[in-house]
Amino acid sequence: MAGDYRVHARTRAATVAGIVAVVLVIVGYALPAFAGRGLIQDLFFILTMLVLAQFWNLLAGYGGLVSVGQQAFVGLGAYGLFGAAILWGWDPVAALILSGVAALLVAIPTAFFAFRLAGAYFAIGTWVVAEVVRLSVAQWKAVGGGTGTSLPRDAVDGMRGLETVKTLFGASNAAARDILAYWLALTLAIATIGGIYALLRSKRGLALAAVRDNIEAARAVGVDAVRMKWIVFLTAAFGTGIAGGLIYLQKGRVSPDAAFAVTDWTAYVIFIVVIGGIGTIEGPIIGVLVFFALQSLFADYGTWYLMALGMIGIIVMLFAPRGLWGLFSDKTGVQLFPIRRRLTGGKIREE
Amino acid sequence: MNWIDTILQGVLLGGLYALFAAGLSLVFGIMRLVNLAHGDLIILAAYLILVIVSALGLNPFLAALVAMPVMFALGWLLQRVVLNRVLGNDILPPLLVTFGLSIVIQNALLQGFSADSQRIGAGALETASVDFGPVTLGVMPMLTFASAILVIVGLNQLFYRTAMGRAFRATSDDPVTASLMGIKPASVFAQATGIAMIVVTIAALYLGMRANFDPTIGPARLIYAFEAVIIGGLGSLWGTLAGGVIIGVAQTLGAAVNPEWQILAGHVAFLLVLLVRPRGLFPRAYD
Numbered sequence: 001m002a003g004d005y006r007v008h009a010r011t012r013a014a015t016v017a018g019i020v021a022v023v024l025v026i027v028g029y030a031l032p033a034f035a036g037r038g039l040i041q042d043l044f045f046i047l048t049m050l051v052l053a054q055f056w057n058l059l060a061g062y063g064g065l066v067s068v069g070q071q072a073f074v075g076l077g078a079y080g081l082f083g084a085a086i087l088w089g090w091d092p093v094a095a096l097i098l099s100g101v102a103a104l105l106v107a108i109p110t111a112f113f114a115f116r117l118a119g120a121y122f123a124i125g126t127w128v129v130a131e132v133v134r135l136s137v138a139q140w141k142a143v144g145g146g147t148g149t150s151l152p153r154d155a156v157d158g159m160r161g162l163e164t165v166k167t168l169f170g171a172s173n174a175a176a177r178d179i180l181a182y183w184l185a186l187t188l189a190i191a192t193i194g195g196i197y198a199l200l201r202s203k204r205g206l207a208l209a210a211v212r213d214n215i216e217a218a219r220a221v222g223v224d225a226v227r228m229k230w231i232v233f234l235t236a237a238f239g240t241g242i243a244g245g246l247i248y249l250q251k252g253r254v255s256p257d258a259a260f261a262v263t264d265w266t267a268y269v270i271f272i273v274v275i276g277g278i279g280t281i282e283g284p285i286i287g288v289l290v291f292f293a294l295q296s297l298f299a300d301y302g303t304w305y306l307m308a309l310g311m312i313g314i315i316v317m318l319f320a321p322r323g324l325w326g327l328f329s330d331k332t333g334v335q336l337f338p339i340r341r342r343l344t345g346g347k348i349r350e351e
Numbered sequence: 352m353n354w355i356d357t358i359l360q361g362v363l364l365g366g367l368y369a370l371f372a373a374g375l376s377l378v379f380g381i382m383r384l385v386n387l388a389h390g391d392l393i394i395l396a397a398y399l400i401l402v403i404v405s406a407l408g409l410n411p412f413l414a415a416l417v418a419m420p421v422m423f424a425l426g427w428l429l430q431r432v433v434l435n436r437v438l439g440n441d442i443l444p445p446l447l448v449t450f451g452l453s454i455v456i457q458n459a460l461l462q463g464f465s466a467d468s469q470r471i472g473a474g475a476l477e478t479a480s481v482d483f484g485p486v487t488l489g490v491m492p493m494l495t496f497a498s499a500i501l502v503i504v505g506l507n508q509l510f511y512r513t514a515m516g517r518a519f520r521a522t523s524d525d526p527v528t529a530s531l532m533g534i535k536p537a538s539v540f541a542q543a544t545g546i547a548m549i550v551v552t553i554a555a556l557y558l559g560m561r562a563n564f565d566p567t568i569g570p571a572r573l574i575y576a577f578e579a580v581i582i583g584g585l586g587s588l589w590g591t592l593a594g595g596v597i598i599g600v601a602q603t604l605g606a607a608v609n610p611e612w613q614i615l616a617g618h619v620a621f622l623l624v625l626l627v628r629p630r631g632l633f634p635r636a637y638d
Contacts, residue, residue: 066443113622118631120385121440124577125625128618131574135615262570267450274447295413303458310454317447 007337009201017336028186032169032179040182046292047185051192051243052265053272053284055236058196058258058285060270061279062205063232064212066119069126070266072110072133073103074238075259077244082143085155092151093160093184096245103241104234107132111233115226127262133259148255156252188246192239197281199235200339208232209339212279271313277323281337286325300328356486357607358600360601363488365579365599366496367561368593369507371572372521372579374547380586380635381523382438382545387449389611391456394547396422397564398464401471408424410473415556426548451571460566471559476526495557499595502550503588509546510588512616519543523586578621584631595631597624 032040052070059065084090091096098109110129117125138146165176182283199205210218211225219225244265246252258264268291276287294312298305320327329335375389377626386392396418403414433613433620437444510516518539524538558564558572578598583590591614598617624632 003512028526060443066446068446113626117625120379120383120446121581121629124386124444124574124581125622127574127579128578132615132618132622135618139611168548235375267454270447273427278443303462306458307455310451310458313451314448315432315631317444317451321444 005343007341007343009341011338013334014336014338025186025190032165032182034274035117037175037178040178042292042296044178044182044185047182047189048243048247048287049269049272049291050284050288051100051185051189052240052269053276053288054189054192054196054281055239055243056266056269057273057278057284058232059236061283062200062208062212063229063236064215065229065233066123067114067126068123068235068262068266069110069128069130070236070240070269071260071264072126072130073107073240074244074247074265075130075134075137075256075314076103076106077246078248078254078259079140079143079240080241081245081249082149082151084263085151086149087142089155090110091158091160092181092249095101096184096242096249099245100238100242102238103244106233107237111230115229115233130260130262134256137260138256143256146256148253148258150253151249159160167344174293177252178250181246184246184249188239193281197339198336200281204228204231205339271309274313275316275323277325277327279322279328280325280329281327282329282335283323287323290324312328353485357603359398359486359488361493361600361603362596363492363496363595363599364603365592366492366499367557367595368575368598369499369577370495370502370550370557372576372583372591372595373499373588374550374554376580376583376586376591377506377547377550377577378544379580381519382446382540383442384434384438385442386434387446387451387573388452388456389449389551389576390567390569390571391453391460392422392426392458392569393555393558393572394552394564394569395456396548396552396568397471397559398460400552400556400559401469404471411473411556411560412501415552418555419552421550422552422602423545426551427541427545429473430544431537434544435537435540441455456570457566464566466565466567467564468563469559470563471556474558476629477560491557491561495561498553498557502553505591506546506550506588515542558634575617578617581631582621582624584628585635586635587631587633590631590633590635597621 077099080099081095084095084098208221270285277283399418400414522539579594582594601620602617606613
């Protein structure tokens with residue numbers, strides 16, 4: 001009886017995870033009522049790094065596009081926001097959309113160029129593009145050239161929603177700005193994870209996985225591989241740009257060397273994805289928590305800490321190439337964001 | 352402005368970039384390994400030469416000779432113990448491992464030598480120059496360029512005249528078939544990385560004598576080296592020299608127009624070449 005068979009992706013762990021996620025989101029939005037400013041700032045850092053990591057994971061883990069140039073989009077996002085606020089007097093929160101658009105506008109010609117390059121050439125090509133963007137932005141005198149600039153005082157204090165937050169929590173200007181940035185980061189992180197999960201569960205996601213696993217076979221069954229690469233690259237650029245804008249909205253000050261830093265916005269992000277587990281949604285979440293724990297415990301040790309981070313990256317790649325989540329998932333079979341379709345019912349025994 | 356002088360200085364600068372890139376070109380050409388730690392390995396070698404110079408009181412050139420076998424052994428070990436494990440169709444594992452290595456080397460050097468900038472003293476050689484009619488060229492840049500040519504001639508001889516070179520080329524073209532013929536790719540790769548580290552030592556010698564260096568400047572050197580390799584085309588050492596010269600000339604021309612455009616001009620030249628020839632100017636091998 002054909003009607004007895006069903007194809008589905010849901011697992012029991014995923015249902016539990018879904019309920020936990022809803023609770024976490026509610027707690028997350030309510031948190032500023034109880035938590036101190038330090039915790040809010042830490043969570044802001046974790047959430048924004050998580051967004052960057054999810055987008056890099058989408059690129060490299062699902063799209064097979066190993067980019068070393070994502071800092072270009074972080075920096076463009078930051079400068080898009082600062083440019084709109086300083087030159088046109090835009091509200092910084094509204095200007096976040098421009099952060100994404102600025103990144104997107106540069107991503108289109110970058111993709112035309114970089115998609116002609118394969119493998120390692122693509123990695124180096126994106127890195128050089130990011131350097132070109134950094135050096136060009138450093139020539140833009142209206143936003144401070146090479147030394148950078150700050151958000152104007154009235155733009156910072158007159159930010160949309162700031163007054164509401166101040167009256168709600170009785171917080172000072174600076175604390176209210178942190179809370180607002182945190183809420184935006186939380187919203188962005190939820191939208192990112194939800195959006196990527198929805199993409200992967202859709203027909204497009206299936207096409208994406210097929211392209212990643214075997215491009216020839218995918219094309220043979222009618223998947224437009226180039227189109228998938230475009231979708232992934234532009235989505236990642238747009239999201240990374242918004243995250244970049246948000247990061248510098250909270251910092252309030254930008255400079256080309258910081259906003260286009262390959263270490264902060266690409267190297268650390270790659271470590272997060274690899275340590276957590278590339279090619280899964282859970283991986284970057286685990287990775288960012290491990291990264292944050294290591295940083296808050298050992299960052300005082302400076303060079304030793306960075307050396308240890310490098311060693312951990314090497315060891316994970318050599319002995320557990322699918323990361324911490326991969327190890328756990330292989331042992332237990334647990335998947336919180338399942339995308340694999342399984343056939344159940346009829347004579348096939350239900351798990 | 353003297354255009355001939357600017358261009359000649361650029362060509363000579365390209366010699367330095369070709370030296371940075373030759374070792375990378377060798378490794379990239381044979382095993383498609385993107386070594387993101389290459390720049391940091393050059394800086395490591397420069398510190399090694401510096402230590403030998405100050406400990407033994409040797410002339411820098413002799414010190415480099417002493418450093419070569421040490422660097423060869425380091426490269427051989429690195430390939431055998433770490434890099435051979437991550438080679439494969441997926442470019443991500445080697446990329447990440449060498450990236451981790453880059454961070455480890457940089458911070459180990461910072462720990463050992465502090466962030467102070469250093470220089471390998473070369474005495475009168477540093478400022479010596481020769482007049483050629485309208486242009487004056489420094490002895491050091493000319494020596495660098497000559498060394499780059501010597502290194503490339505040497506590597507080409509090794510590649511096309513020796514059994515080891517035949518094994519290199521065979522493994523580069525098809526490691527599986529090569530291993531059917533009794534070649535062990537793992538040990539061929541280890542030898543190749545060892546030889547690349549000898550070239551790295553030569554590059555480090557000139558880097559250290561020509562300008563100040565500190566533990567953090569490796570990645571910037573790496574990007575020039577990669578540009579030279581990619582412009583030249585996979586597996587072509589003369590192409591790498593051409594690539595270095597293109598970057599060098601673009602940089603000096605850019606700097607002559609506006610000093611802030613030096614680095615930018617080099618990168619733009621790289622992007623333009625790739626736009627026209629995505630596989631570089633003289634690719635030898637096909638992927």
